[in-house]
Amino acid sequence: MKYTYYPGCSVRATANIYQDSIDAIAPALGVELEELDDWNCCGATAYMSVRELMSFAISARNLALAEKYHRDLVTPCSACYLVLNKTNHYFNDYPEMRKKLGQALEAGGLSYSGNINVRHILDVVINDVGTEKIASLVKKKLKGLKVAPYYGCQIVRPEMGFDDPDDPKSMDILIDALGAETVKYSLKTKCCGASLMGTEEKMALKLCRELLADAERNGAHCIITLCPLCQMNLDIYQSKVNSLFKTKFKIPVIYFTQLIGLAMGVKPEKLGMKRLGVKVSGEMKRIIEGA
Amino acid sequence: MLEKEVCYEATLDLDFLDEIYSLPGGKEIKRCIQCGTCSGSCPQACQMDHAPRKIFSLIRAGFRDEVLRSNTVWLCSSCYSCAVRCPKEIKITDVMYALKRLAIKEGKAKRGKKATILSKNFVGLVNKYGRNHETELMTRYILMAEPFNALSFIPQGMKLLVNGRLPVLPHKIKNLDQLRKIMTKVEELGEI
Numbered sequence: 165m166k167y168t169y170y171p172g173c174s175v176r177a178t179a180n181i182y183q184d185s186i187d188a189i190a191p192a193l194g195v196e197l198e199e200l201d202d203w204n205c206c207g208a209t210a211y212m213s214v215r216e217l218m219s220f221a222i223s224a225r226n227l228a229l230a231e232k233y234h235r236d237l238v239t240p241c242s243a244c245y246l247v248l249n250k251t252n253h254y255f256n257d258y259p260e261m262r263k264k265l266g267q268a269l270e271a272g273g274l275s276y277s278g279n280i281n282v283r284h285i286l287d288v289v290i291n292d293v294g295t296e297k298i299a300s301l302v303k304k305k306l307k308g309l310k311v312a313p314y315y316g317c318q319i320v321r322p323e324m325g326f327d328d329p330d331d332p333k334s335m336d337i338l339i340d341a342l343g344a345e346t347v348k349y350s351l352k353t354k355c356c357g358a359s360l361m362g363t364e365e366k367m368a369l370k371l372c373r374e375l376l377a378d379a380e381r382n383g384a385h386c387i388i389t390l391c392p393l394c395q396m397n398l399d400i401y402q403s404k405v406n407s408l409f410k411t412k413f414k415i416p417v418i419y420f421t422q423l424i425g426l427a428m429g430v431k432p433e434k435l436g437m438k439r440l441g442v443k444v445s446g447e448m449k450r451i452i453e454g455a
Numbered sequence: 456m457l458e459k460e461v462c463y464e465a466t467l468d469l470d471f472l473d474e475i476y477s478l479p480g481g482k483e484i485k486r487c488i489q490c491g492t493c494s495g496s497c498p499q500a501c502q503m504d505h506a507p508r509k510i511f512s513l514i515r516a517g518f519r520d521e522v523l524r525s526n527t528v529w530l531c532s533s534c535y536s537c538a539v540r541c542p543k544e545i546k547i548t549d550v551m552y553a554l555k556r557l558a559i560k561e562g563k564a565k566r567g568k569k570a571t572i573l574s575k576n577f578v579g580l581v582n583k584y585g586r587n588h589e590t591e592l593m594t595r596y597i598l599m600a601e602p603f604n605a606l607s608f609i610p611q612g613m614k615l616l617v618n619g620r621l622p623v624l625p626h627k628i629k630n631l632d633q634l635r636k637i638m639t640k641v642e643e644l645g646e647i
Contacts, residue, residue, distance in 0.1 A: 173587040178620045202629045204585040209533045210577035213555045213570065216479075217646045221637050222581065246535075258479045264644050271640035272633040317534035322548075329539045355498045355534035362596060363569040364530060367502055400614050439618035 165292055167283075168233045169197035170226060170248070172241035172392070173205050178400075179392030181436025182240055185421040186285065188434045192301055193293045193424075197238065200230055206247040209359055220261065221268045223251040228269050228276040240285045240421075242391035243358075246318040248282040284319055286390050286420065287326040290334045295341035303429035306344035309451045311423065312384035313339060313346060314375065316394040317355045329353070335388060335420055342427040349382040351375050356397045366408070372397055373405045376413045385448040386416040388423050395419060400441040416444050426452055467517030475514055478553050479647055480546040487511045493537035493547050499530040507537055507547060510554075523558040527551075529567040572600045582638070585628030590621050 175183040190197055203226050205211075207219040226248065230237045239245050254261050256278045269276055289298070313335035320329045327334050330353060339346040356375060357368025375398065379387050389395050399417040406413055418440065425435040432438060432452070444452065475481045494506035504525040505513060513522050528551045537547040558564040564571055576595045580588050593612070597605050615621040628634065 173589065173626075176586075176626060177589040177622050178615055180620055180622075181618075204628050204634055205581045205587050207581070208577070208587070210574040211581065212552050213574040214559065214578050215646065216552070216556065217644070218638060218641045221641045222634065225634060225637055254479060260647060261479055264641070264647065267644060268637045268640040272637040274633070274637075317532075317536065321535035321539040322546075353536075355532050355536070358532045358534070359573065360530070360532045362573055362593075363600075367499065367530065368532075371498055400611050403614075404611065439620060441614045441618065 165194055165288075166196040166198060166235060167238040167288065168230050168235045169199045170203055170206075170230070170237055170239040170244060170282075171199065172239055172244040174241055174243075174392035178396050179241075181439050182392060182395070182419045182421065184434065184436040185419055185425050186240060188430050189421055189425045189428060192428060193289065193297070195288060195293060198233075198235075200226065200237070203229065206244045206251075208243050208247060212247075217261070217264060217268075219247075220251050220254055221265055223247055224255065224265050224269060224276055225272065225274065227251060227255075227280045227282075228274040230280050231276060236281045236283050236288075238283050238285055238288055240390070240392075242284070242316060242318040243393065245282060245284045246321075252278065252280065252282060284326070284390070286319065286334055289420075289424070290338060291326065295337055298338065298424065299341040299343075302341075302343055302427045304427055304452070306342055306423075306427055306451060309344040309448060310347050310383050310385045311339045311344045312349055312379035312382065312387045313352060313420075314356075314379070314387050314389045314394060314398070314417075315353045316389065316391045317353065317358070319390060320353065335390070338420060338424070339388070342423060344423070344427075347379065347382045347384045349378045349384070351378040356394045358393050358397070361397050361401060368397065369401065369405050369408055372401060373409050373411060376402065376405060376415055377411070380413060380415060384415060385446070385451070386418060386423075386444075388418055388420045390420050402442050414442060414445060416440055416442050416448060462518070464517075468519035469517045471517050471519045471522075472515050474557075475550060475553065478550075480549045481553065483543060483545040484511065484514065484550060486543040487515070487545060488543060490542060492540050492542065496536040496540050497531075498534060498536065499532065503527045503530050507551075511545075520563070522554065523561060523563040524565065526566040528554045528558065529564070529570050569600045572596060580625075582635075584625045585631050585634050586626050588625035590623060591625060 211219040336346045357371040361368040422435045491508045494508040500506040531551040
């Protein structure tokens, strides 16, 4: 299965461990990701706060570039996924917007018909590869590992369609297929604070504390996520949560692709596991090293 | 809290609703039934001057200044919980973006000063490289928005750095010229 790949800026920087784990598992899953040549930033949430049409226009350049390949455009980042999809919606639903975006693209020698299907890599893993195939690749049993799936916000909203917005199950099913145990907890789609970690730090730290506490209370050994910003907030800022709220969280927060790699028996260093802010320890270490 | 307890019609901006209404995705706002699902879904509602339901009520009543000066839009993290649950399918998050832009334009974004610095630097980097350069964004943001608090960012920065997650050099796209032509055209056409 071949896809056009839109990495997004984060997986080339603070989330480069996400990219490492994707590279390590994609061939075994039969997923071929051909990087979109010369892609640019999607605009994320920050651009939209200052300019609307401009934000859609830079995002649309990517869709226009992707169109000549006639393949689905796949991204690992929740924000890119949402923004590119939203650009599609506005392009297709608002004639005035479509007209102006069309003119802007034309100025750059491009055109777009509105037909590129933008998908998240979790959607591809669950719905195209399938859990049956994934289960067949498991070499290391993760029996006893309690994993809290954290979906965050933008992956299932607004109505992108591949999972339920309030109670998504894709990663729950994945965890089962890998032989680990899914932790049920109520905050799996509650926001981590996203970019508020920069502008309203205390509030974002409070949201992270609630998430970490809920996962820990329900017995999680680790949290898996699918978004670069969620991972950074919960992992890199976990020590700041601890110092502000006098808590003692020590919960590794890893990408779902890293968990797949671990179960497939890929060496942890190839998956970026050694470059987490909160290192693997305790029960999780025992299980993944002993298995 | 509302600054005025009694407000005369003359001091209200009754065109405010029409202004929001004319935005793409803004027309559904007239259908709001004040059910409060948005406020109940918002992870930040308890920290806001006015939770989302009240913001819609204020927009419709013409309390332009209260809306644009409130902290509400700056605490919105774009999680879309409200938008996905709204029974009237109002694009609430997108209305929040529109309010952010209006507040910046009219110089009423006092609470959003830091968010504005973050956004404008982000835009500057994307315009310069075609991509975001997270290391430069964080550095610029900290120096401009939190110069006296810069030391407190060091532990997190170090965690990223020692783990090889903070690249020094930016990625620049090849056809920056094409991106710039698209952007110049948008400037010509004007925002919607």
